[in-house]
Amino acid sequence: MTDKKSVPVEEIMTRSVHQIDGLATVRDAIAKFAEHRISSLVIPRRDKSDEYGMIHVSDVASRVIARNLSPDRVQVFEIMSKPVLAVPAEMNIRYAIRHLVEFQRSRAAVIDHQRELVGIVTLRDMVLRYEQNDI
Numbered sequence: 001m002t003d004k005k006s007v008p009v010e011e012i013m014t015r016s017v018h019q020i021d022g023l024a025t026v027r028d029a030i031a032k033f034a035e036h037r038i039s040s041l042v043i044p045r046r047d048k049s050d051e052y053g054m055i056h057v058s059d060v061a062s063r064v065i066a067r068n069l070s071p072d073r074v075q076v077f078e079i080m081s082k083p084v085l086a087v088p089a090e091m092n093i094r095y096a097i098r099h100l101v102e103f104q105r106s107r108a109a110v111i112d113h114q115r116e117l118v119g120i121v122t123l124r125d126m127v128l129r130y131e132q133n134d135i
Helices: 028-034 057-065 093-102 123-133
Strands: 041-043 052-057 086-090 107-111 117-122
Touching: 028 041, 028 057, 041 117, 052 057, 052 107, 093 107, 093 123, 117 123
Parallel strands: 086 107
Antiparallel strands: 041 052, 107 117
């Protein structure tokens, strides 16, 4: 068995995370997706005891468009995932990959020791880095 290099999630995560209020409309979320050329948005916690939420373009596709609902009449909180899967910034990507696969997720929020949002990481980015570095 060879020694494998440990790469923490914080080395791969995207630090600029776009957020949207849960009371915003799905139309607002679609506009943010387009404006920032992204596919997911984080819904911030209301207070320290709350959890983060997330909305992805696939949520809009399956829960609004496919059901022929109006994006102007559906609010983000109605279709978001909450609580969002979160991983610690210092977690080795090998274990973060396993975690996302186990829960069948393509991305996770990255949090620090105080449970504050510090980034977002995708399964794609971790797998590419894993292969690139032969971790």
